[in-house]
Amino acid sequence: MNAAQAKAAQARLANQAEHYNAAQAKAAExxxxxxxxxxxxxxxxxxxxxxxxxxxxxxxxxxxHLNDFYRAHTQ
Structure with a gap:
């Protein structure tokens, strides 16, 4: 991966993080x-x-994980 591809990948991850952080905050409200x-x-x-x-x-x-969670909360 060259520098331009790495920078583009990093920008995509930052955009995804912003999207999920905003969506999480909206859900929490x-x-x-x-x-x-x-x-x-x-x-x-x-x-x-x-x-x-x-x-x-x-x-x-x-x-x-979901199975463990279910068992822990149903017993």
């Missing part, structure tokens, strides 16, 4: 359930993107 929904959607997108790229580790990790 609405209340905790909106914030939970926001992060659920982010996790789903990350898992979907990882699966589409052929890496099941993110989806498997998310499924494991």
């Amino acid at each position: 609405k209340g905790p359930m909106y914030l939970i929904t926001f992060w659920t959607n982010v996790c789903r997108k990350l898992a979907k993107d990882a699966l589409e790229s052929g890496d099941p580790s993110v989806a498997n990790g998310l499924a494991s």
